[in-house]
Amino acid sequence: MTKKVAIIGAGITGLASAYYLKQQDPSIDVTIYESSNRPGGKIQSYRQDGYMIELGPESYLGRKTIMTDLAKDIGLEQDIITNTTGQSYIFAKNKLYPIPGGSIMGIPTDIKPFLTTKLISPLGKLRAGLDLIKKPVEMHNGDISVGQFFRARLGDEVLEHLIEPLMGGIYGTNIDNLSLMSTFPNFKDKEQTFGSLIKGMKYEKQQRIKQRQLYPGAPKGQFKQFRHGLSSFIEALEQNIKHKNVNIKYQTAVDDIISTQQHYDIVCGDNTEQYDGVLVTTPHQVFLQWFGHDPAFDYFKTMDSTSVATVVLAFDEQNIENTYDGTGFVIARTSDTDITACTWTSKKWPFTTPEGKVLIRAYIGKPGDTVVEDHSDEEIVSIVRRDLSKMMTFKGDPDFTIVNRLPKSMPQYHVGHIQQIRQIQQHIRNTYPRLRVTGASFEAVGLPDCIKQGKEAVEELLQEI
Numbered sequence: 001m002t003k004k005v006a007i008i009g010a011g012i013t014g015l016a017s018a019y020y021l022k023q024q025d026p027s028i029d030v031t032i033y034e035s036s037n038r039p040g041g042k043i044q045s046y047r048q049d050g051y052m053i054e055l056g057p058e059s060y061l062g063r064k065t066i067m068t069d070l071a072k073d074i075g076l077e078q079d080i081i082t083n084t085t086g087q088s089y090i091f092a093k094n095k096l097y098p099i100p101g102g103s104i105m106g107i108p109t110d111i112k113p114f115l116t117t118k119l120i121s122p123l124g125k126l127r128a129g130l131d132l133i134k135k136p137v138e139m140h141n142g143d144i145s146v147g148q149f150f151r152a153r154l155g156d157e158v159l160e161h162l163i164e165p166l167m168g169g170i171y172g173t174n175i176d177n178l179s180l181m182s183t184f185p186n187f188k189d190k191e192q193t194f195g196s197l198i199k200g201m202k203y204e205k206q207q208r209i210k211q212r213q214l215y216p217g218a219p220k221g222q223f224k225q226f227r228h229g230l231s232s233f234i235e236a237l238e239q240n241i242k243h244k245n246v247n248i249k250y251q252t253a254v255d256d257i258i259s260t261q262q263h264y265d266i267v268c269g270d271n272t273e274q275y276d277g278v279l280v281t282t283p284h285q286v287f288l289q290w291f292g293h294d295p296a297f298d299y300f301k302t303m304d305s306t307s308v309a310t311v312v313l314a315f316d317e318q319n320i321e322n323t324y325d326g327t328g329f330v331i332a333r334t335s336d337t338d339i340t341a342c343t344w345t346s347k348k349w350p351f352t353t354p355e356g357k358v359l360i361r362a363y364i365g366k367p368g369d370t371v372v373e374d375h376s377d378e379e380i381v382s383i384v385r386r387d388l389s390k391m392m393t394f395k396g397d398p399d400f401t402i403v404n405r406l407p408k409s410m411p412q413y414h415v416g417h418i419q420q421i422r423q424i425q426q427h428i429r430n431t432y433p434r435l436r437v438t439g440a441s442f443e444a445v446g447l448p449d450c451i452k453q454g455k456e457a458v459e460e461l462l463q464e465i
């Protein structure tokens with residue numbers, strides 16, 4: 001008999017999971033339940049008047065090749081675009097400082113640019129140098145916070161002015177709570193192998209240079225996008241799986257998932273459908289609504305997510321003066337701003353913006369603050385303009401602005417997260433056969449990671465149904 005699988009959520013994780021399910025077993029009957037009226041979840045591209053504006057994520061890390069491979073499989077190879085490289089900055093001590101050349105996520109690998117930067121004091125530089133002789137930092141129960149680890153290796157100043165703005169922003173989590181082993185385990189690995197982070201990252205940089213020498217014509221940028229935006233990837237994926245008879249039910253929120261001996265019942269309002277297997281790809285708070293009675297999932301009750309908004313400002317080039325030549329900046333926590341980062345999108349991704357216009361995208365919302373919840377769109381735009389006027393001059397108003405609120409959208413991976421997730425996954429394997437749970441709340445938030453997690457969950461599920 002034909003086996004039936006339900007996937008909950010049509011974000012990138014859910015859609016990619018359906019793709020791999022069908023690829024591995026075309027005979028399976030797959031239905032996706034999606035509460036909103038569109039696919040993509042946090043991914044949303046806005047295309048109008050020659051602009052291509054990302055309202056959620058803006059690109060993906062090209063070195064995680066699973067997304068490029070999938071894009072090729074669904075016919076988007078010709079549409080892949082690499083970012084224009086340029087100087088990035090850090091706003092600290094009320095000024096923009098260029099990120100020292102040669103650093104990887106803030107960790108110095110070239111001595112000269114690090115010694116000459118004015119972002120770090122002479123004492124801070126000396127302290128960072130102790131990394132070369134310090135013993136590996138001890139972890140407790142297999143994890144440590146990103147803050148504690150880098151403070152111990154490179155000192156407070158390098159952590160606060162270089163590393164925290166770069167790493168903290170990606171995860172929307174306070175750096176002193178953020179789990180190193182759930183986010184950047186590679187740094188611990190390098191420290192162990194080379195006895196020093198600086199030496200380890202120097203090695204990593206040499207490897208990247210060698211890799212580039214193998215492909216001399218390859219673009220230099222680290223990030224990838226699509227000519228018609230990330231939504232075009234989602235639309236192509238949606239079309240691909242629909243052609244394989246995947247049924248996508250939009251505006252169909254799942255109210256409950258009930259586990260019976262042989263099946264799972266998916267309950268949506270008055271309707272109940274039976275499935276052999278279920279893959280949940282919603283944020284963990286939604287999963288908890290259905291499985292909160294099981295104390296094995298209590299961790300999710302304590303796991304918060306940060307609310308953020310992306311704020312887009314589109315200017316005529318006459319109305320804005322930006323003397324910095326680069327692709328954008330991140331902001332040190334010690335700075336007095338509400339925004340956390342800003343991309344000069346028209347410079348990083350020139351294809352997104354018509355000639356003669358300037359496109360800026362800022363992020364607002366930090367862990368623990370309520371700025372996104374407490375203010376209207378107009379107020380948020382004026383907060384963003386107030387902060388940005390510390391770095392550039394507005395000579396007139398923007399042609400238009402967009403505020404895209406993403407409530408509870410950045411899952412916070414605190415110390416011990418990965419161990420908790422492994423226990424939870426094991427509990428699910430033992431207690432709920434033919435059920436899998438995956439997505440951004442679990443092992444990683446990046447778009448290629450979401451695809452990879454979906455693929456792995458599908459492989460496990462297929463062994464059980």
Ligand SMILES: Cc1cc2nc3c(=O)[nH]c(=O)nc-3n(C[C@H](O)[C@H](O)[C@H](O)COP(=O)(O)OP(=O)(O)OC[C@H]3O[C@@H](n4cnc5c(N)ncnc54)[C@H](O)[C@@H]3O)c2cc1C
Binds near residue numbers: 014042059309444
């Ligand atoms: C502001 C921001 C910027 C980011 N920038 C980047 C970036 O540049 N690069 C990068 O790689 N990553 C970035 N990320 C991370 C990345 O966007 C996310 O991790 C990823 O999109 C999550 O995909 P997902 O499919 O797991 O979840 P989601 O996109 O959240 O999808 C889950 C889906 O489940 C649906 N759903 C919820 N409840 C129900 C229900 N009861 N019944 C049915 N359906 C339901 C939702 O409507 C949604 O469509 C960013 C994240 C944010 C918030």
